[in-house]
Amino acid sequence: IFADIGINPPITKIFKGIIENIDFGGEETGEKITLSGRDYTARLMDRTIEPEVYTNLLAGSIVKDIVNKYTNNITFNNVDDSPTTIARISFNHTPVYDGIKQLADLAEYFFYIDTNNDLHFKEKSTVSSNLTFNSGNTINAEFREERDSVFNEVWIYGDRYLDNFQETFTA
Numbered sequence: 001i002f003a004d005i006g007i008n009p010p011i012t013k014i015f016k017g018i019i020e021n022i023d024f025g026g027e028e029t030g031e032k033i034t035l036s037g038r039d040y041t042a043r044l045m046d047r048t049i050e051p052e053v054y055t056n057l058l059a060g061s062i063v064k065d066i067v068n069k070y071t072n073n074i075t076f077n078n079v080d081d082s083p084t085t086i087a088r089i090s091f092n093h094t095p096v097y098d099g100i101k102q103l104a105d106l107a108e109y110f111f112y113i114d115t116n117n118d119l120h121f122k123e124k125s126t127v128s129s130n131l132t133f134n135s136g137n138t139i140n141a142e143f144r145e146e147r148d149s150v151f152n153e154v155w156i157y158g159d160r161y162l163d164n165f166q167e168t169f170t171a
Helices: 042-046 059-070 096-107
Strands: 017-027 030-039 052-058 075-079 085-091 109-113 118-123
Touching: 042 096, 052 059, 059 075, 059 085, 059 096, 059 118, 085 096, 096 109, 096 118
Parallel strands: 075 118
Antiparallel strands: 017 030, 052 085, 109 118
């Protein structure tokens, strides 16, 4: 999705993601197309971190390793190393999004994926988008957040359970 009006071709990309549904509606001269989808941050929810333990590493270094190992087509050029050293953190089939979120919370950072598929891991309150949405550049906007379409895989771990059973027969 581009933000430029009157420029052909538009150049200011404001959203890039996965279109999951296209609905056509409206009447005669007021037709409307509704696109539903997710941005590339959703790719972090689609993959999991295999069982792994990290010790005495900076939060940004762990994020880079996770993105490198467990995602496709996402770069980490804008992942900053926080001054926070994580003494020990373990993941066991944790969604990549949740793992990075946990690290961001520990380091007091935030993260997002930009329109070039690059992960940003930055200190809170240090970055501005330099974009202002107002009546001069927005015709209509509706935002709806739903999590009912997010599905995760479930792993069940078990072990043997030994039970003593005795049966008595009387002849």
